[in-house]
Amino acid sequence: MSIDWSGVSHVTKVDPAEDLPADLSVLGHTDLVIVGGSDGVTEANSLDAIERIAESCDVPVFQEPYSASHVSSDTIDAADFLSIPAVYNGDRANFVAKHVEFFAEAGKKPEELLGASIPVVGDLIASKGREAVADLTENVLAEGYVVQNLDSKAAAESGVDRTYSPDEVAGAALATESFYDFPIFYVEYSGTYGGPEDVEAAAQYLEDTALLYGGGIQSHEQTTEILDAGADAVVVGDCFHDDPAQFLDTIP
Amino acid sequence: MSIDWSGVSHVTKVDPAEDLPADLSVLGHTDLVIVGGSDGVTEANSLDAIERIAESCDVPVFQEPYSASHVSSDTIDAADFLSIPAVYNGDRANFVAKHVEFFAEAGKKPEELLGASIPVVGDLIASKGREAVADLTENVLAEGYVVQNLDSKAAAESGVDRTYSPDEVAGAALATESFYDFPIFYVEYSGTYGGPEDVEAAAQYLEDTALLYGGGIQSHEQTTEILDAGADAVVVGDCFHDDPAQFLDTIP
Numbered sequence: 001m002s003i004d005w006s007g008v009s010h011v012t013k014v015d016p017a018e019d020l021p022a023d024l025s026v027l028g029h030t031d032l033v034i035v036g037g038s039d040g041v042t043e044a045n046s047l048d049a050i051e052r053i054a055e056s057c058d059v060p061v062f063q064e065p066y067s068a069s070h071v072s073s074d075t076i077d078a079a080d081f082l083s084i085p086a087v088y089n090g091d092r093a094n095f096v097a098k099h100v101e102f103f104a105e106a107g108k109k110p111e112e113l114l115g116a117s118i119p120v121v122g123d124l125i126a127s128k129g130r131e132a133v134a135d136l137t138e139n140v141l142a143e144g145y146v147v148q149n150l151d152s153k154a155a156a157e158s159g160v161d162r163t164y165s166p167d168e169v170a171g172a173a174l175a176t177e178s179f180y181d182f183p184i185f186y187v188e189y190s191g192t193y194g195g196p197e198d199v200e201a202a203a204q205y206l207e208d209t210a211l212l213y214g215g216g217i218q219s220h221e222q223t224t225e226i227l228d229a230g231a232d233a234v235v236v237g238d239c240f241h242d243d244p245a246q247f248l249d250t251i252p
Numbered sequence: 253m254s255i256d257w258s259g260v261s262h263v264t265k266v267d268p269a270e271d272l273p274a275d276l277s278v279l280g281h282t283d284l285v286i287v288g289g290s291d292g293v294t295e296a297n298s299l300d301a302i303e304r305i306a307e308s309c310d311v312p313v314f315q316e317p318y319s320a321s322h323v324s325s326d327t328i329d330a331a332d333f334l335s336i337p338a339v340y341n342g343d344r345a346n347f348v349a350k351h352v353e354f355f356a357e358a359g360k361k362p363e364e365l366l367g368a369s370i371p372v373v374g375d376l377i378a379s380k381g382r383e384a385v386a387d388l389t390e391n392v393l394a395e396g397y398v399v400q401n402l403d404s405k406a407a408a409e410s411g412v413d414r415t416y417s418p419d420e421v422a423g424a425a426l427a428t429e430s431f432y433d434f435p436i437f438y439v440e441y442s443g444t445y446g447g448p449e450d451v452e453a454a455a456q457y458l459e460d461t462a463l464l465y466g467g468g469i470q471s472h473e474q475t476t477e478i479l480d481a482g483a484d485a486v487v488v489g490d491c492f493h494d495d496p497a498q499f500l501d502t503i504p
Binding site for chain 2: 084086088091092095096099100101102103104105137138140142167168170171172174175177178179180181182
């Protein structure tokens with residue numbers, strides 16, 4: 001369960017609750033796609049977006065749900081990875097409680113993850129069920145998030161009521177690298193450009209962890225500033241939906 | 253930063269706030285010692301206990317603090333590992349906030365971790381500081397805890413107000429194995445014997461994670477029941493302090 005981040009410097013976040021551009025060929029210029037939003041996301045619109053993207057380009061596709069109800073065996077089959085946020089400055093539900101619920105649910109209902117095609121015969125299903133759970137969890141990626149825009153829907157959805165100082169961002173990055181061992185650390189300014197300061201603070205402690213920055217990226221200059229500050233990749237969302245020409249300008 | 257758990261089936265938890273037996277040679281029969289308590293612990297009594305144990309026997313010694321104030325460069329040097337609990341059914345402070353604070357502090361004050369002997373010369377200290385932080389974090393072990401005795405000081409200290417069902421214990425175990433990647437999952441009944449049910453629930457999903465059970469172990473039969481249920485090791489605390497003969501009876 002790993003991604004080679006050395007070839008990934010530009011990530012596109014596609015909101016399945018918004019209209020997708022009719023022509024998805026611009027995604028041929030990005031290195032990875034994350035399908036997820038903070039409002040109006042469903043299993044159906046997630047699956048539709050994942051399948052359309054997977055058909056139109058050859059980059060890895062993550063599904064990033066904010067609720068277990070967005071996830072089904074179909075979305076797990078269609079996406080390459082299921083990426084689950086753990087929000088450091090969010091409420092308890094969004095750091096730990098949701099994850100225990102998700103995995104307790106996955107453990108109780110392995111047959112749903114296997115699909116309906118598996119014969120239900122006593123110990124066999126129990127044993128295959130555990131394998132299915134193991135398979136699922138191999139495709140789960142944890143993302144340590146810091147959400148830095150209090151006015152965003154992402155903040156409201158994750159119970160964030162306070163932004164982190166650069167020292168706290170650095171602490172959360174170090175905790176990710178050496179304690180939680182999440183493969184991704186994500187600085188999220190959600191709709192506003194936060195500049196390089198938090199990325200610089202986080203980058204000093206991250207070696208094995210990929211560092212992503214998202215929020216307000218609209219130009220090649222901003223992409224360069226964030227990458228120069230030490231991010232592995234910028235995440236570009238809004239202008240993918242709104243302005244394909246501007247989107248292309250954010251490619252490194 | 254790893255322990256070979258194949259040779260560890262009996263762990264002794266030593267409370268540094270209580271009197272230690274004058275003769276510590278019984279610790280030659282245990283496989284690992286964790287120094288930690290839930291009340292009255294200080295840096296001074298932690299260091300004293302760690303040093304006396306390390307002098308008297310040849311097993312790995314963890315320091316398990318419940319506050320960053322119990323940790324110093326002396327305790328880090330004296331113990332083999334710093335094990336930090338993350339309490340799944342605790343409050344937010346005890347799953348995530350304490351850890352971010354700890355690592356933010358470690359990142360801001362690397363010279364304190366290095367001790368006073370390091371020359372403070374500009375970039376050198378900054379660069380050595382980062383190495384010191386890296387060294388420290390290599391000796392940090394995360395423990396995913398479930399605290400199952402609401403009347404215990406451990407529950408009060410961690411903000412636990414609800415025990416987990418066996419399904420939730422299994423979910424937390426699966427989250428540990430595949431999401432948080434903590435090396436240890438710890439079922440803590442703190443002073444009461446909880447029986448094998450939670451251990452069986454957790455064991456089904458743990459392969460890379462060591463499974464520890466602690467609470468009320470007073471006999472060889474209880475040790476056997478817990479190990480047969482799938483635990484890697486039992487953790488024995490109270491009777492080490494109170495009754496060395498009974499302590500020896502808990503050895504597998």
